[in-house]
Amino acid sequence: xxxxxxxxxxxxxxxxxxxxxxxxxxxxxxxxxxxxxxxxxxxxxxxxxxxxxxxxxxxxxxxxxxxxxxxxxxxxxx
Numbered sequence: 001x002x003x004x005x006x007x008x009x010x011x012x013x014x015x016x017x018x019x020x021x022x023x024x025x026x027x028x029x030x031x032x033x034x035x036x037x038x039x040x041x042x043x044x045x046x047x048x049x050x051x052x053x054x055x056x057x058x059x060x061x062x063x064x065x066x067x068x069x070x071x072x073x074x075x076x077x078x
Contacts, residue, residue: 005040005044006069007040008033008037008069011069019033028075029072032071032075035068039068043058043065
């Protein structure tokens with residue numbers, strides 16, 4: 001288990017410019033990025049026991065974060 005926040009700009013440092021551009025020009029991308037950020041923060045709070053949750057809930061949140069990250073990457077590299 002990692003206690004490192006998985007911010008988009010840290011996950012894809014080579015795509016920071018594209019992330020910024022798409023957040024401003026693509027509503028779908030911006031919505032997904034916002035959702036990723038919310039889920040990512042929830043996972044980080046759960047991992048650090050700031051807001052503990054049941055293990056299954058945490059696993060499901062991680063799956064959601066991974067799914068969003070995959071979709072965002074797909075849009076970034078399209």
